[in-house]
Each structure stands twice: as structure tokens, then as C-alpha cells.
Amino acid sequence: MATGRTHRPATRSRGIPEATVARLPLYLRALTALSERSVPTVSSEELAAAAGVNSAKLRKDFSYLGSYGTRGVGYDVEYLVYQISRELGLTQDWPVVIVGIGNLGAALANYGGFASRGFRVAALIDADPAMAGKPVAGIPVQHTDDLEQIIEDNGVSIGVIATPAGAAQQVCDRLVAAGVTSILNFAPTVLSVPDGVDVRKVDLSIELQILAFHEQRKAGEEATPDGAGPAAVTRRESTDQGPDGDVPAVMPA
Amino acid sequence: MATGRTHRPATRSRGIPEATVARLPLYLRALTALSERSVPTVSSEELAAAAGVNSAKLRKDFSYLGSYGTRGVGYDVEYLVYQISRELGLTQDWPVVIVGIGNLGAALANYGGFASRGFRVAALIDADPAMAGKPVAGIPVQHTDDLEQIIEDNGVSIGVIATPAGAAQQVCDRLVAAGVTSILNFAPTVLSVPDGVDVRKVDLSIELQILAFHEQRKAGEEATPDGAGPAAVTRRESTDQGPDGDVPAVMPA
DNA sequence: CGTTGTGAACGTCTTCACAGCA
DNA sequence: TGCTGTGAAGACGTTCACAACG
Structure with missing residues (x-):
């Protein structure tokens, strides 16, 4: 590929x-x-x-x-x-859809950081018929069957995938076919998309694994080799987290 | 800084x-x-x-x-x-605490990707007294007052912050003082930590903003300048998201 | 013969250090 | 004088292309 x-x-x-x-x-x-x-x-x-x-x-x-x-x-x-x-293109309104309204999807729907930045949650979509009609963050959940119609009606070009890994590629394909050209993927899967479509991924467990790597290194240094030791009290404001590797990073802000 | x-x-x-x-x-x-x-x-x-x-x-x-x-x-x-x-240090068990059990904290507590990778949710902590004792993902929520004791009793070195922005630095300080040396921050704030402590941040709205930037550029190209056009059907498996600037990296130390 | 492992070339990002300007 | 804006240097990351080897 x-x-x-x-x-x-x-x-x-x-x-x-x-x-x-x-x-x-x-x-x-x-x-x-x-x-x-x-x-x-x-x-x-x-x-x-x-x-x-x-x-x-x-x-x-x-x-x-x-x-x-x-x-x-x-x-x-x-x-x-x-x-x-x-x-950044934030002077315009960006309608987004969130697909997969589980714990994470609901958290995203409730997240205030979106609305405050020109992003408007245009619709919440879930495959579970029992969810249909139920309001989450004040927005009624709609069924996956209507995905294409929803994208078109709202002129959505940005989609958020918060489904289980197994459903992500299929949802992605439908979003893209319906006209979505930017995808934020929370499912732990590599999405395959046509040229011209941007994907950014956020993987919660990957971040923890990277921390574990460094944590492990610290443990192996017990008696600090150099003078200062780990008790140095200088403060940093570090935000850098280095290269991502690819997705790298969604990093939400 | x-x-x-x-x-x-x-x-x-x-x-x-x-x-x-x-x-x-x-x-x-x-x-x-x-x-x-x-x-x-x-x-x-x-x-x-x-x-x-x-x-x-x-x-x-x-x-x-x-x-x-x-x-x-x-x-x-x-x-x-x-x-x-x-x-990556995943052959050992990493007890983690999640502080801030709102929508996002609950989603993280329920996230299966942690347990499957050697991460064990040792405790859930929230400042709301009404939450205390309530089980989330099968784990009873404990009050912030006991934070230090919880860290110590469980030998926790990795903490996850899912609180509102205003509480993040304070929680961070207490986690660090209690012995936590790696922090995964979901709050939209720059955390200040001593040397030797790693911070990785995940900011949901930042990722969307990056997508919006590229989305805006696409719109400005309507009639594609070069031959192919946007309808090229080759598939990518793109995972690259370029440099983070933040996410991607641990940095600290 | 097919695929790994890697030196070398290349490109990108960061940091330095200071000229230029308000 | 103080702080921005930037060329140049250096660190880091990616890609190429092929020798090495099972």
C-alpha cells in the first residue's frame, strides 16, 4: 500500500x-x-x-x-x-457527526471543547436500534441506516469514529462514500481510505504504552549515575511529546 | 520555560x-x-x-x-x-489511577484496551462526594481526599487526568508529590511538572482543528490543478499524522 | 532467491544567534 | 533598548538502494 x-x-x-x-x-x-x-x-x-x-x-x-x-x-x-x-479554518462552522455512541462517543458529544471552536455536533449515530431517539448531550441519537442521508442533509465533511474496532472500517467506508473527507478515528484500527481523505487517529492505549516505556527506563536507573539525582526541583512546562509515528497524534487539545 | x-x-x-x-x-x-x-x-x-x-x-x-x-x-x-x-515494559503489571470520573473518565475506565496491555485500573478518583462509593466499570469511585493514600497503597506510578481544565494542575501536583512519575493528561491545559516526570497529552479538540486546517485547504482547490483530480481511487493505509507538537511525545524528563 | 538489515542521501524540525526594526 | 523575524547550523526522522545472508 x-x-x-x-x-x-x-x-x-x-x-x-x-x-x-x-x-x-x-x-x-x-x-x-x-x-x-x-x-x-x-x-x-x-x-x-x-x-x-x-x-x-x-x-x-x-x-x-x-x-x-x-x-x-x-x-x-x-x-x-x-x-x-x-x-486553521475556525472562522467557519464545521458540522461534525459522531458515529458510535458508547461511553467514549457520549463523552465526545458532551465535550465542550468542540462547540467553543467552531465545531458543531450535527448528529450522533449508533448501530443499536435501542439507542435511536434517546438524547445524548441534548441531541437525539439516530440509526446507522440513515448515515448517508444525515451526511448529505447537514453538509458534513468531518466525521468522528468512536465505534468498536470491528465496525470502524465499514463505518469509515460509508462516511467517505457519503462525502466525508476528514476522519478522526478513536477505534484501534488502521483505516484504509482513498487519496484526498485525511485521517487522524487517537489511541488511548498507545499513549499509555509510550509512558510505560519511559517509566520502565526510569526504574532501571535507581541510583542515579550523575550528580543531581531525580530530586532536582526545576519545573518544566513541557508539552513536547516527540514524534508520533503517524497518527501521532491526535492529541487533542 | x-x-x-x-x-x-x-x-x-x-x-x-x-x-x-x-x-x-x-x-x-x-x-x-x-x-x-x-x-x-x-x-x-x-x-x-x-x-x-x-x-x-x-x-x-x-x-x-x-x-x-x-x-x-x-x-x-x-x-x-x-x-x-x-x-515497551508491558511484561510487567502497571497499576494506574484515573482522576476525574466524568464522561471521559468513565469511558476510560470502561476501555478494554488498557487491561489487555498490562495496565490495571487500580482506582478511580473523583472530587464529587456524591460519586464516592458508586461503581464505575465495576470499580468503586473514591474521593480525592484519599488520593495520596491510594497511590501509595497500590504502588501507582502512572496517573490519568480526566478532570476539568481548572483542576488539572492541582491534581497533577498531588499525584507527583505522592510519587507518580508518568501522567496522561486529557485536560486542555499545559501541565507544569518537575524534571523526571513524563507527561503526554491527548487533546480532542486539537485533533479536530488540525483536520479543519486541511479540510479548508481542500475546499480552496476545487478544480484540481493537476491531472488526476481528487477522484483518484488508489487506497492508502495512511496512519501518518505527521509531527505532533505535543502528542506524540513524551518528553519530559 | 527473497527478505532482512543498514549505510548514505535526503528532507523536516528545532535551536542558535543576531541583524533589523519599533 | 527590547523583542521580533530569520538565515544558518545542527539534530532528528525518513527513504533509498543494495550488500549480506538464511
């Missing part, structure tokens, strides 16, 4: 690096918090600390968007919020 | 690259599926397809673990499952 490059073959020098795109939501969140506290301007140093990255990286990231700062001063908070929102 | 290097300063040539570590769980999942179908051996090409990566990358990844394949034949499925499990 194809390699699964991360989007745009390589062409287009006008493109914003993927690594930068993945951090924009982080900056946006920090900026929104500053905006709510009515902070007018912020330096790259301050904003970087709030977002959990270093300032050089942040300035480099912003340089891909344009020159939105003022030397000697910093960035205008409101203006940056707008520019990043626009770049 | 600190730089947030991806772990181990740079020392140790014996280290496995973070990008590789992040993919090991993917390989493990694919191998487990093969194992259940009693497939004895698999080639890098086949396994790569099942895991959604390309075969060169897979072989390179495995080369960091050792020479576990047989030229002309492929890899022994059972043997690889064992080696990867060991490398």
Missing part, C-alpha cells in the same frame, strides 16, 4: 509545516485565555511559556503565517487570535 | 528513537492480530501494511531493537510480540 505521506506531496513552498500546524491550536488556546483576561499584548517568551514550547520555536512558527508582531513590543493578542483562527 | 527535550538529553547511543517508540504499540497491535489468527511468520512488507507504515521504516525501527528477523523469510510473530512487549 501506499506510503501514506502526511498530505501535499511536497509541492507548494507556500505551505505551513505540519509541525507548525499541529501547534497552532496550542497557541490559540493560550491566546484565548489571555484574551479572556483582557491582556492586550504578549511577548513570544510569555506566550511560549503559556503554550508549553520554547520561544524560538514559537517565533519561527509565527513567521510562516506572516509578520504579525511588533519588534520591541510583542504580539497583539486579539489580532493573533483572529489570524490563527482564520489559518 | 524549559526546552522540553524529548527525553534523555542526548546521551546514550543505546537509546531507541522516540519516533520508533511511538510506533512500537502499532506494530504490537498488528502482530497480536496475526498471532490470534495463528500466523507463524510475517514479512516486513505485510506487517508494515497491517500497521499502516512503509516497510523501510518498519525494518529500520526493528533494527534498533536487534536482529529479530530471518533473511528470505521474515519475522516470527510470537517472538516479535514478546520482544516488543518487553521493550
